[in-house]
Amino acid sequence: MNVFDVLKERGFVYQSTDETELRHMLETERVTGYIGYDPTAESLHAGNLVTIMMLAHLQRGGHRPLAIVGGGTALVGDPSGRSEMRQMLTKEKIASNLVGIRGQLSRFVEFDDSETGAKLIDNAEWLEKLHYIEFLRDIGRYFAVNQMIKAKGYAERLEREQGLSFIEFNYQILQAYDYLVLHQRYGCRLQMGGADQWGNIVAGCDLVRRVAGAGAHAVTVELITTSAGEKMGKTAAGAVWLSADRTSVYDFYQYWRNVDDRDIGRFAAIFTFKDMQEVRELGRTDGKTVDEINAAKEELAVAVTALVHGEEAALQARDSARAMFGAAGDLTNAPTTEVSRDRLETGVSVVDLLVETGMLPSKKEARRKIEERGIHVNDEMVSDHHRVITMRDFDAGYAILRVGKKSRRRLLAT
RNA sequence: GCAGGGGUGGUCGAGUGGUUAAUGGCACCGGGCUGUAAACCCGGCAGGCGACAGCCUUACGUAGGUUCGAAUCCUACCCCCUGCACCA
Known part of the structure; x- marks a missing residue:
């Protein structure tokens, strides 16, 4: 099965460019695809896990994943979905955040020089060196302002007369340019990301088509929410982080252990690599005893925790939780x-x-x-x-x- | 730029001089029922101290003012929304 169908079956796909073409491409070529991450914190959080898994599936499907960390674009700030201009980060802060993010991603994808080896790239590498006039002439000519201001994110800001600074207005162009650069350097022909990025992503597809004459594709995921309607990965204490320093392994495990019954299958499909047959069985609740449902939650929690923190830590967390909640067990690793x-x-x-x-x-x-x-x-x-x-x-x-x-x-x- | 409307606690949204730390919904937290689910019911929900009665400190866009007393009145400023005008 090609990667697109894998993603689709597991519930990742929200929007995409032409499905037939995408499938064809994934079935006949080794595709290089990328996803961008914001280096706004030194750690990624549970919400980022969604796109990280997409990268991992891409690699497992025999393709090459690129993770691009927007060291350059973070200096600008994406206005999409934000009513106010985002705070800009200093270069130093971004640089230190990159280190943390690199480590976390490496648990999900193999970074090496093989044909499917993942790469982590900082777009500051090229964005910082841009020459304004040259950029306007070579890239700017492909963007029609008429069209840009129709993009949802920009349109809202303009309507509200709230002002959209020029620097923010350029965000889409810079992200599109990233895609082009990645295409030129790595032959990248697929970009994935959150649904809020759709506009930015297809702008990139267009640019690649126009400049390089190559077909470039896009896939987005919808924001994952819990059945209770909450943004996934949030608790009263805040975001669920991937870094054990910010969210202990025990708490991370407990987050997944406590998901709503209705979310077991959906989450297992997205946040684990279990095959779909197993996922469906895990997610099934009718006809199951209470113990079986709880066992399914444990399995989900162990699986996700193992991906982020390793098998051993995951089992320790499970044992600690069991011990904490009555059953005999080892409390050594309990909080x-x-x-x-x-x-x-x-x-x-x-x-x-x-x-x-x-x-x-x-x-x-x-x-x-x-x-x-x-x-x-x-x-x-x-x-x-x-x-x-x-x-x-x-x-x-x-x-x-x-x-x-x-x-x-x-x-x-x- | 002119005219009108508005900025209230995590959020939505009441309140228009005095038991108002501010009705209510949502979210969240605790209890009950359960299965470390869901739904439902009950309670809580600014911070601090406490002999649990009570006391203190902050809070209704920002800064001042009027008053015994203001989220509520006045002044200036900032921001948002809706018309009109300007730009064409």
Whole structure:
């Protein structure tokens, strides 16, 4: 099956250029395709996983994936979907972010010099060297302003009289130019990305056609939402990051472990490499027992976590979660906070501890949760604001502090 | 540029001099029911302190002012929306 159909079957495809041509191209040639990433943070997040998986599928299908990190375009800022001009990043910040992103991508695609080896490219490499007059003459001539201002992102901004700075107006041209450069240097003929990028992407396709006379294609994915209608990859605490420094492996695992029943199959198709038969079976809920559904969620969580953090870490997270939620298991890798024995001698208030561990943002909130009967120490409900934790709570060698049902933390006396 | 409308808590949206930290919906959090689902029901939802009664600090675009007292009145400024004009 060609990559396009794989992507389509798994639920990635939202819009694309001519399907027949795309299929033909993917079936008869080794295609080089790219996706752009914003170096706005040093880590990518769960939402980026969608397009990362697309790159991986491309490579697995025998093609060559390019990940282009917009070091140059980030200096400009994409106005699409933003009502205000985006904050521009400094070069230094972008450079350091690139390093982090490179590491994360390498878990999904092979970076090497083979014919299908992935490459990470920073478009600053060519954008910074542009000569304005030359660029206008060689590239600018292909862009009709009449057409550009019809693009949704620009049109909205113009209508609102809010002002669209010239630098932002150029974003589309620069992204299209990226495509052209990648075509010229690597023979790139496919660009993929989020649906919000459609306009920018097809502008690139056009440019490649006009300048190089070659067919260039595009595929976009829709923004993935949860069945509850939320943007995928967001929690109350913020984005779910791929970096363990920002989102612990345990929390990452728990994010997937806690997905809505309705999302199991859809997510498994997009965020894992399990074959579709298995995906469909995982996602099936009717006729299944509760245990089977939960097992499916565990499998999904382990699979996704393993892709990002490795098999071993994923299994540890699963075991920790199991242990935290009742079943016997190894708590070694569960989220843990250490408390000094000195303090435990005199007793540490639960309220303080909840704040110290970061489980709750303030003492006020901690007291409130106690009133709401949402705080437990070793499965015993805390009913008094003044409850303190002492060595007596560490009979098991540790103590478990719990907020609500899902947030749990192991305390160790040191 | 002229005229009219508007900027309220994560979001939507009430409130137009005084129990208003600000009705209500959504989101979110806690509890119940469950399965670490969904739906539903109950409660909470600015921050801090606390002997849990209470106290303090911030908050209704920004900065000032009037007043015992303002999100609510006045002044200036910023931004958005809708007409008209200008540019053609």
